[in-house]
Amino acid sequence: MSRSTNITQFPQIGVTTSIVEFANPSLSCFYLRPLPALIVTSEPLAAQATLQELSKLKKDWDGYGALPITPDSCAHAQRLLAATPQGMTAPEITPTSNGTITFEWTSSEGDALIEIGRTRYSGHIQPKHGQTFYLQGGLAVGPDQQVATEQVIAVIKELLYASLGSRSLTHSVQISKPVF
């Protein structure tokens, strides 16, 4: 049995919407297969400035032996941030002691966290009611990868900000196990 949900954005802005389908809701993790999708990007300046600050952190920046944030993680984080669609608040951006960067969103619908590393990301979405959704994937540079990470953001938006704005469907995205 599959479960589907739709991604929506404010109709007054006139942007594209997507459908995200969970191939098997019982899976502890699900994976994204990139398909073309249009995402309207925004560039919250404060968040970009935060990322620039993080890139300057030296070893032991937290006083407890934290590792510096890698340039790759910063670059991936900037791409992910640029993919944040309209109708979604900018994430809270924080470095971790292992040299990764976390993006966190909180809304009345729940919260989500994505941790961005040098080569991969990992995260979860915890709706106020219902199961936890786990997310993970690679962070190679390329158009397919860009689409995949945009879709992750779209899933978060759907689950945390679905109550904002009305819905309309123009595009669909399948989520399925990766083919290696």
Added chain:
Amino acid sequence: MRALVRGLSRTASKFLNLFFELCWLVPIHVADDERLVRAIYSPYHVKNNRLKHQAYDPTPKTDEVSVMRFEHMGARLCKRKAKSFENPAKKVYRGFAVLRTDAVHASHMEVADSRKYYCGHADIRFQMEELKTLEPGEPLEPPAQKRLRDLKDALLLASNYVSDPNPQKASWHGGNLEPPV
């Protein structure tokens, strides 16, 4: 009588530690009623005077979070240690998170003395092997990451953040360093 002896012993160990850096009277075992304090630095540990879960990020390559044994160090020595790790440019000492050992045990974590760093140092252990083998610069697998987040949230719930009104001074002039009731 037993409580009185323990109280006297803790007072004596605190003074030996503060003035002579002697660990003679500090027991290896961390008692359930001991207060543990974690030095808090801005900007990444607090937001709007509230603790963030990043305040309990483990040390890289370990599943441990450093804390100080308040009963055997006292506020002045805890503050001295906290400020010694400060970096005015990037990490500014702001105060302490205080929690009790039994609250850590209640969330299925361990507390162990680690005086090899300094007398009064202890570690809260998440007991997650994944953290010890985690590659630098990479995230945990999602279920482990969620589990770590839940454990850090449990520590936050068990903690009381007491900000230091005079961070520049050597002595502690803030509120009572007590865990939440």
